[in-house]
Amino acid sequence: MKTAESPFGFVAASYLTRINNQQASSLNELRAGLDHASDASIFYHTFQSLGRHHFLVESFSNDFAQWVMAALNRPVLAEWLGGLDIRDYVSLADLRGDLRRLTTEYCDAHSAEAGVTAFEPFYFCESVEVAVPLGWEAHTLEEFRGSLVHLSHSSFYYHFIASRLRLQLRTNDFSQWLSGSLEADDLARRVNRIDIYTNTLDSAREEMVSLIDREVQRQ
Numbered sequence: 001m002k003t004a005e006s007p008f009g010f011v012a013a014s015y016l017t018r019i020n021n022q023q024a025s026s027l028n029e030l031r032a033g034l035d036h037a038s039d040a041s042i043f044y045h046t047f048q049s050l051g052r053h054h055f056l057v058e059s060f061s062n063d064f065a066q067w068v069m070a071a072l073n074r075p076v077l078a079e080w081l082g083g084l085d086i087r088d089y090v091s092l093a094d095l096r097g098d099l100r101r102l103t104t105e106y107c108d109a110h111s112a113e114a115g116v117t118a119f120e121p122f123y124f125c126e127s128v129e130v131a132v133p134l135g136w137e138a139h140t141l142e143e144f145r146g147s148l149v150h151l152s153h154s155s156f157y158y159h160f161i162a163s164r165l166r167l168q169l170r171t172n173d174f175s176q177w178l179s180g181s182l183e184a185d186d187l188a189r190r191v192n193r194i195d196i197y198t199n200t201l202d203s204a205r206e207e208m209v210s211l212i213d214r215e216v217q218r219q
Helices: 027-036 039-052 063-072 075-082 092-109 141-148 153-166 173-180 185-192 201-218
Strands: 008-024 122-138
Touching (some): 008 039, 027 063, 027 122, 039 092, 039 122, 141 173, 141 201, 153 173, 153 201, 185 201
C-alpha cells in the first residue's frame, strides 16, 4: 500500500455566523442586495447552507431559494434559484451573476410582485471560520479511512465542502490529497463526484468510505 510523503492533516472546524448590516424585504431589495453582498455572504448562503441543512435532502439547496419560497411564496423563482448547482461554478462572481440574473428576470416579468413585502426580511450573513489541527494524520489510504469515520460533521464539511472556495471551487481537500499525495486519481475523481445535494453529510461520508473500501480491496 502506497505511503504518502505528505500526510493528510485533519482539522477541527467551527463556524460563527455574523449578521451583516444588510437585509432585503422584497424581491427588488434582494436583487439590489445581491449586487452589494460580500463574497463571503454569497458563499455563506449557497455553499455553507449545505452544511447547515445537511440533514435535509428534499429542501431548496440555498438560503435565497428558501427565503423566496417561505417568506414570499414565489415557487417559480425559488425553483430557479434552487436549481443552480454550485458544482458548476469556478468563481463566486459567476454564481452571484446568475443569482442576480434569475432574480432580475423574474422581477421584470412580474413587476407587481417585485415590490411586495415579505413575511420576514432576508438578512445577509457571513461566517467566520475557526479551524485548528486535530492532531490526526493519515499516511496511507487505510489510515485515512480510519480517521474519516470519526470526523465530526463540521470537520467533514470543512474538508469536503467549505474547501471548495479555498481551492477555487474546483475540488475538495480529500480529493486533492488522494490525487496529489497518493496518486489515486480515479478515486479522487469519484470522491469529488459524490452528490452534495442528494446526500446528507453522513451519507456522503458513507459513500466516500465505500469508495475507499473498494479501492483498498483492489490494491
